[in-house]
Amino acid sequence: xxxxxxxxxxxxxxxxxxxxxxxxxxxxxxxxxxxxxxxxxxxxxxxxxxxxxxxxxxxxxxxxxxxxxxxxxxxxxxxxxxxxxxxxxxxxxxxxxxxxxxxxxxxxxxxxxxxxxxxxxxxxxxxxxxxxxxxxxxxxxxxxxxxxxxxxxxxxxxxxxxxxxxxxxxxxxxxxxxxxxxxxxxxxxxxxxxxxxxxxxxxxxxxxxxxxxxxxxxxxxxxxxxxxx
Amino acid sequence: xxxxxxxxxxxxxxxxxxxxxxxxxxxxxxxxxxxxxxxxxxxxxxxxxxxxxxxxxxxxxxxxxxxxxxxxxxxxxxxxxxxxxxxxxxxxxxxxxxxxxxxxxxxxxxxxxxxxxxxxxxxxxxxxxxxxxxxxxxxxxxxxxxxxxxxxxxxxxxxxxxxxxxxxxxxxxxxxxxxxxxxxxxxxxxxxxxxxxxxxxxxxxxxxxx
Numbered sequence: 001x002x003x004x005x006x007x008x009x010x011x012x013x014x015x016x017x018x019x020x021x022x023x024x025x026x027x028x029x030x031x032x033x034x035x036x037x038x039x040x041x042x043x044x045x046x047x048x049x050x051x052x053x054x055x056x057x058x059x060x061x062x063x064x065x066x067x068x069x070x071x072x073x074x075x076x077x078x079x080x081x082x083x084x085x086x087x088x089x090x091x092x093x094x095x096x097x098x099x100x101x102x103x104x105x106x107x108x109x110x111x112x113x114x115x116x117x118x119x120x121x122x123x124x125x126x127x128x129x130x131x132x133x134x135x136x137x138x139x140x141x142x143x144x145x146x147x148x149x150x151x152x153x154x155x156x157x158x159x160x161x162x163x164x165x166x167x168x169x170x171x172x173x174x175x176x177x178x179x180x181x182x183x184x185x186x187x188x189x190x191x192x193x194x195x196x197x198x199x200x201x202x203x204x205x206x207x208x209x210x211x212x213x214x215x216x217x218x219x220x221x222x223x224x225x226x227x228x229x
Numbered sequence: 230x231x232x233x234x235x236x237x238x239x240x241x242x243x244x245x246x247x248x249x250x251x252x253x254x255x256x257x258x259x260x261x262x263x264x265x266x267x268x269x270x271x272x273x274x275x276x277x278x279x280x281x282x283x284x285x286x287x288x289x290x291x292x293x294x295x296x297x298x299x300x301x302x303x304x305x306x307x308x309x310x311x312x313x314x315x316x317x318x319x320x321x322x323x324x325x326x327x328x329x330x331x332x333x334x335x336x337x338x339x340x341x342x343x344x345x346x347x348x349x350x351x352x353x354x355x356x357x358x359x360x361x362x363x364x365x366x367x368x369x370x371x372x373x374x375x376x377x378x379x380x381x382x383x384x385x386x387x388x389x390x391x392x393x394x395x396x397x398x399x400x401x402x403x404x405x406x407x408x409x410x411x412x413x414x415x416x417x418x419x420x421x422x423x424x425x426x427x428x429x430x431x432x433x434x435x436x437x438x439x
Contacts, residue, residue: 026243091259
């Protein structure tokens with residue numbers, strides 16, 4: 001894999017084709033677990049891990065699997081990997097496992113995983129595929145982190161609350177109280193808050209895109225004018 | 230055509246076998262650790278409500294199965310944990326369900342001393358409104374500690390203050406504490422009725438059908 005390829009895949013996954021705010025795939029977990037930063041990032045990383053592993057596992061066998069059996073085989077591989085991740089989390093991060101509960105097995109049904117495998121891993125070599133899965137997963141994690149931060153600050157007035165569930169009791173001191181004596185804003189924590197925050201994020205991403213486009217256009221016009229002159 | 234389908238079938242079978250092998254291996258590797266974590270989590274919760282100096286037995290192992298009972302609100306068989314000090318019963322930890330929370334069931338862990346006094350109550354799981362009804366969690370407020378030291382007859386009025394009783398509530402969320410108070414009171418009544426059987430090393434206790 002060349003450096004340029006690496007950069008393209010990373011840029012594509014994290015920014016240009018971001019699953020959360022551009023492709024809008026996997027909305028169910030995005031809206032459900034983004035009530036705090038820790039929850040969001042944890043599920044995002046678990047999904048990224050599954051995507052990278054399943055892409056890496058499927059790319060080498062893409063020529064062996066008969067075309068008509070490919071979907072069941074892909075789903076089987078994803079399900080196996082998700083279950084492995086679930087066992088590991090249950091064993092080593094028990095309290096976090098309790099919080100994320102049903103959303104971990106649901107990674108299997110997250111359409112973004114199968115979508116990337118169909119669109120990328122089934123057509124590309126293993127290294128690139130693993131990289132693509134990882135980049136897409138990280139893009140999702142980034143959206144979940146920002147969304148979680150918006151909702152947590154608005155809803156609870158804190159950041160990183162519950163980090164001790166992921167890193168152990170000693171991490172409790174990492175919790176940041178952004179607004180002291182905050183009474184909470186219920187709407188932000190409930191599902192509507194997730195829709196509103198996600199809407200703002202998508203609007204922000206589109207605005208940045210438009211601005212970049214306008215800039216590129218005016219630069220091009222200027223270049224033409226200087227050439228003409 | 231037949232050969233193609235045979236080829237597909239063999240392929241699927243092979244992947245299913247590999248997948249099963251990987252899962253079996255991971256399960257075997259993590260099984261003990263998962264059981265340990267679950268036990269540790271339970272013990273952590275129990276030790277919050279059972280004072281350290283009131284038991285010297287292995288609580289997690291000393292259990293009694295309890296059949297569904299209207300007073301406890303449990304649907305299926307639940308496990309009660311028994312704390313003993315010098316082989317004498319000291320505290321019983323029961324699971325009780327408040328079926329009438331604002332959004333569904335609230336599962337409680339109720340620790341009752343052998344004299345019928347409450348050692349403590351904790352919420353195991355609930356679906357109450359975040360930021361409104363969730364003050365029953367110990368992580369959010371000390372409300373749940375208001376039960377410590379109470380018993381079935383003391384106070385006489387097991388109600389929230391709004392209904393003319395003893396227990397605090399927070400404005401805007403009365404249904405939640407009402408359900409919890411009722412469930413804890415019923416659990417105490419259950420304890421009075423079955424006191425001896427609960428600590429006896431015997432068969433599961435039969436419940437009354439709700």
